[in-house]
């Protein structure tokens with residue numbers, strides 16, 4: 001695996017490979033890798049001739065400094081995992097490489113209604129930071145395809161919006177959520193769950209499944225289904241922030257009488273001091 005920490009040498013390497021006619025599949029991550037991340041890398045390796053993964057814990061997307069401090073970092077294990085799946089390139093820059101102090105950052109993109117719902121409501125500034133770092137990374141790597149996980153459903157929508165607004169020449173591919181055998185969506189944050197919390201956590205996935213079944217039976221009672229899901233999460237010992245059934249394209253609440261083509265149930269809940277998110281297409 002080729003390893004870069006600096007933009008210059010990485011761009012030189014990628015530009016040479018591009019000239020050879022290679023396509024670049026890019027998987028941006030914040031490290032503490034698991035099978036979910038590796039599934040994206042495998043997809044990039046399958047569709048593109050060069051798979052590039054980045055590991056960068058982006059400070060500008062953490063609205064809570066404690067969350068940034070506590071974010072798990074396992075660089076040696078990450079490098080081992082990427083090598084074992086055959087990833088071609090790893091880019092692991094420091095903060096000054098991505099945000100050099102002498103470079104003035106442009107005003108962030110207006111995300112509009114997409115950025116105001118769900119995560120946007122509970123993590124102010126989070127998506128501005130995500131859009132900022134993904135744009136920066138896309139301009140550095142200039143990939144053919146960008147691979148992102150459905151696990152972060154709203155993030156995919158925001159990045160799609162940004163790519164369209166800025167006219168960036170990249171195709172976004174959304175990959176399915178990889179889960180543990182009991183349904184819990186894999187996440188770097190799961191390592192912070194204690195034994196008891198780990199047993200409770202799959203309730204999030206079960207609640208999403210129940211909402212899907214309830215909606216299939218009675219599509220008109222979305223509010224009631226959301227409230228039932230919130231109550232089920234609370235009963236299991238979680239503190240839900242939201243459980244929203246939304247239009248899967250606009251992420252806005254579904255208005256009665258105008259059902260969208262596809263709906264999604266999206267949830268964020270605290271288990272102790274760990275914040276977990278998940279979603280299901282309905």
Ligand code: AMP
Nearest residue numbers: 029030031036148149151152177178186
């Ligand atoms: P992160 O390191 O959490 O920023 O995630 C990096 C990328 O991996 C994002 O596109 C995530 O959506 C994706 N990802 C994280 N967890 C999963 C999962 N369980 N299944 C599929 N993709 C995932």
